[in-house]
Amino acid sequence: MTRLPLVALALALLAGCAYPYSPPSLPPVSSTSPAASVASAAAPAEARAPVTILVSIDGFRADYLTRGLSPHLSHLATEGVTAAMRPSFPSKTFPNHWTLVTGVVPDRHGIVANSFTDPAHPGERFTMASDQPYWWDEAEPVWVTAERAGIPTATMLWPGSNVAWGGTLQPRGHHAVTGGVRPHDWLQFNANISDRQRVDTVIDWLRRPGPTRPRFLTLYFDEVDIAGHDGGPDSAEVNAAIAHVDQAIGALVSGLAELGLAANLVIVSDHGMAATSSERVIALDRMVNPADYEMSEDGPFAMIRAVPGHEAALEARLLSHHDHMDCWRRNGIPARFRYGRNPRIAPYFCLADAGWLIDAKPADKPFTGGAHGYDNADPSMTALFIAQGPAFRPGAKLAPFDNVDVAPLLRDLIGLPPGRGLDGTDAPFRRVLRR
Ligand code: AMP
Ligand code: ZN
Ligand code: ZN
Numbered sequence: 001m002t003r004l005p006l007v008a009l010a011l012a013l014l015a016g017c018a019y020p021y022s023p024p025s026l027p028p029v030s031s032t033s034p035a036a037s038v039a040s041a042a043a044p045a046e047a048r049a050p051v052t053i054l055v056s057i058d059g060f061r062a063d064y065l066t067r068g069l070s071p072h073l074s075h076l077a078t079e080g081v082t083a084a085m086r087p088s089f090p091s092k093t094f095p096n097h098w099t100l101v102t103g104v105v106p107d108r109h110g111i112v113a114n115s116f117t118d119p120a121h122p123g124e125r126f127t128m129a130s131d132q133p134y135w136w137d138e139a140e141p142v143w144v145t146a147e148r149a150g151i152p153t154a155t156m157l158w159p160g161s162n163v164a165w166g167g168t169l170q171p172r173g174h175h176a177v178t179g180g181v182r183p184h185d186w187l188q189f190n191a192n193i194s195d196r197q198r199v200d201t202v203i204d205w206l207r208r209p210g211p212t213r214p215r216f217l218t219l220y221f222d223e224v225d226i227a228g229h230d231g232g233p234d235s236a237e238v239n240a241a242i243a244h245v246d247q248a249i250g251a252l253v254s255g256l257a258e259l260g261l262a263a264n265l266v267i268v269s270d271h272g273m274a275a276t277s278s279e280r281v282i283a284l285d286r287m288v289n290p291a292d293y294e295m296s297e298d299g300p301f302a303m304i305r306a307v308p309g310h311e312a313a314l315e316a317r318l319l320s321h322h323d324h325m326d327c328w329r330r331n332g333i334p335a336r337f338r339y340g341r342n343p344r345i346a347p348y349f350c351l352a353d354a355g356w357l358i359d360a361k362p363a364d365k366p367f368t369g370g371a372h373g374y375d376n377a378d379p380s381m382t383a384l385f386i387a388q389g390p391a392f393r394p395g396a397k398l399a400p401f402d403n404v405d406v407a408p409l410l411r412d413l414i415g416l417p418p419g420r421g422l423d424g425t426d427a428p429f430r431r432v433l434r435r
Helices: 006-015 034-042 062-067 071-079 093-102 142-148 195-206 223-231 236-259 311-318 403-414 427-432
Strands: 051-057 081-086 153-156 216-221 263-268 274-277 281-283 293-297 301-306 325-329 348-352 357-359 368-371 383-388
Touching: 051 093, 051 236, 051 403, 062 071, 062 081, 062 236, 062 383, 071 236, 071 263, 071 383, 081 403, 081 427, 093 142, 093 403, 142 153, 142 216, 142 403, 153 195, 195 216, 195 236, 216 236, 223 236, 223 368, 236 263, 263 403, 301 311, 311 348, 348 357, 383 403, 403 427
Parallel strands: 051 216, 051 263, 153 216, 281 357
Antiparallel strands: 081 383, 263 383, 274 368, 293 301, 301 348, 325 348
């Protein structure tokens, strides 16, 4: 893996290059970088319209905010607007991050799980590493709309932000694409980029002079989710991760203050977290004949196909009553999930009760941890929402709303026209937005 020397990294950031990024082993580019300070000083004050920063803290369950471990987030919540936000179904990372930036439910935007197949692309599988544009092109993310409107955008990680949206990947081109729109600045996902490096890079992007300064940015943190899976939502690991990400939020707020830059912050999570255990595993092989089915996703939900010719045998067992699990044909999933029309969803879909896991076999050794992907109305899946900045009236607690409404809010903040055909609206925010 190549390492960019610090000066090269600083210049690349200033020049606005999109480049594959390996985190430097040296301290990250800091707000005292000499070249950066020159750019900051050169920025004309009149060009400093508020920027919009969408921050995701993956797996930050709404009630984590009440643990007393995140003073910076709590302060922003007090100064701004807060709510308990319902994720979309299924309550997984990629479906929800794509909903947050497109304003449509996973059934319509096509990122129906973290991993799935599509009858239109036989032999291919979508995974979290897929940057093939056709997986993503059923709905347009807000940074593409903004770039097309001449508004510069920059993404410090976000599922889908490394994709040349609407482009075509060359068969043997090693990620070479023709056409497509990306954020002006973006990075290939790399879990080793520290929280502080993520924040410092965003601040450095914002140091640019007015015309080249991004006006919409994303910032993504995954450590709370990782800790939640490892230790479960009530673990010391989660508490440490909450406190650590909160420090990064504090650094973001002070970095913006040092720049004297007004920002509307929209801080969200994609879903919550439920405690799991080897005591709560649903062993599918004990309910249906393993010769009748193939399972392509397991855990909180399962995507299931019948072995050809075994449909009737599978249905007779799978679609009957089970403790702690419901199974449906794809087109029989209850309407409230808004899920089941997209052909990327397997023909049979099983959903476990929160805290239960579907697997072929019982656990072979004891474990505890955390998972998400459950019923999006289950309280354990509730997501974080805090919005703060000049666009928001302070101190409002909103009624719970669906995360499809975030993209319409972002469009308002960025100055884009309302989206057409979206599942969400900005209605939940109208009384707290200053016009
Ligand atoms: P999950 O908990 O299975 O829904 O997946 C969430 C995890 O995906 C996070 O903890 C991240 O570490 C990881 N992740 C986030 N973005 C990406 C990406 N663009 N590529 C690969 N992995 C990612
Ligand atoms: Zn997630
Ligand atoms: Zn997760």
